Amino acid sequence: AQSVTQLGSHVSVSEGALVLLRCNYSSSVPPYLFWYVQYPNQGLQLLLKYTSAATLVKGINGFEAEFKKSETSFHLTKPSAHMSDAAEYFCAVSEEGAQKLVFGQGTRLTINP
Amino acid sequence: NAGVTQTPKFQVLKTGQSMTLQCAQDMNHNSMYWYRQDPGMGLRLIYYSASEGTTDKGEVPNGYNVSRLNKREFSLRLESAAPSQTSVYFCASSLGQGAWVSLTDTQYFGPGTRLTVL
Numbered sequence: 001a002q003s004v005t006q007l008g009s010h011v012s013v014s015e016g017a018l019v020l021l022r023c024n025y026s027s028s029v030p031p032y033l034f035w036y037v038q039y040p041n042q043g044l045q046l047l048l049k050y051t052s053a054a055t056l057v058k059g060i061n062g063f064e065a066e067f068k069k070s071e072t073s074f075h076l077t078k079p080s081a082h083m084s085d086a087a088e089y090f091c092a093v094s095e096e097g098a099q100k101l102v103f104g105q106g107t108r109l110t111i112n113p
Numbered sequence: 114n115a116g117v118t119q120t121p122k123f124q125v126l127k128t129g130q131s132m133t134l135q136c137a138q139d140m141n142h143n144s145m146y147w148y149r150q151d152p153g154m155g156l157r158l159i160y161y162s163a164s165e166g167t168t169d170k171g172e173v174p175n176g177y178n179v180s181r182l183n184k185r186e187f188s189l190r191l192e193s194a195a196p197s198q199t200s201v202y203f204c205a206s207s208l209g210q211g212a213w214v215s216l217t218d219t220q221y222f223g224p225g226t227r228l229t230v231l
Contacts, residue, residue, distance in 0.1 A: 009153060032217050034219075036222075041224075041225075042224060042225075043117070043203055043205075043222030043223050043224050043225055044156075044203070044205075044220075044222040045221075045222065046219045046220075049217060049219065051217040090155060090156065094217075094218075100146070100158050100161055100171065101158075101220060103155040103156040103157075104155050105153055105154055105155040106153075106155050
C-alpha cells in the first residue's frame with residue numbers, strides 16, 4: 001500500500017529565508033503526488049501536484065516541488081518565506097485503482113519576523 | 114459558486130448521542146469524501162462515494178455511516194457518538210467518477226466541522 005512520510009512535524013524559518021518541507025513516499029507503481037496547504041481554521045487547498053509531465057512542479061504562492069524517483073521524494077520549497085505562508089502543509093499520494101488520497105501527517109510551518 | 118459547504122461548523126455531543134454532518138458541493142463533481150483530522154495524524158479517509166448511488170469504506174469507517182443523497186450531497190452520520198470521535202471532520206469533492214477516477218484529480222475541501230464528544 002502506498003504511504004507518505006513528512007519529516008518534521010514543525011518547521012520554523014525566518015521571513016525571507018528558504019522554506020524546505022520534506023516528503024517521502026512509498027509506492028509500488030509510479031505515484032501521483034500532491035501538496036495541500038491548510039490555513040488556520042480553514043479546509044485544505046491544493047498547492048501543486050505531480051502528474052508525471054515534468055519533475056519540477058510549480059504551484060501557487062511561489063511554491064515548487066521536485067519529484068525525485070531515485071530518492072522517492074517530493075520536497076516542497078519556496079525561495080523566500082512570507083508571513084502569510086504560516087500554515088500546515090500536507091503531502092499526499094494517489095495510486096492507480098485506489099480512488100483515494102493518502103495523506104502524510106502534516107508539517108506546521110511557522111514564520112519568524 | 115460556494116464550492117463545498119459543511120454544516121454545522123461546531124458541535125458538542127454527549128456520549129451516545131447521534132448526529133448527522135451535512136456536506137454539499139455545487140461544482141457538479143462526481144466523487145465525494147469524508148475525512149477526519151486529528152493532531153499528528155494528518156487526514157484519514159472515513160468513507161467516500163465515487164459516484165452517485167455508491168459508497169465505500171475508507172481507512173477508519175467504524176462508528177460512522179454515510180448517505181449519498183444525490184449528486185450534490187453527502188452526509189456523515191454518527192449513530193452513537195464516542196469521545197474517540199472528537200475530531201475535525203472535512204468533506205471534499207472531486208470531478209472523477211467510478212473506476213475511472215482521475216489519478217490527478219484535485220480534491221476541493223469544505224471548511225470543516227469541529228466536533229467534541231463529552
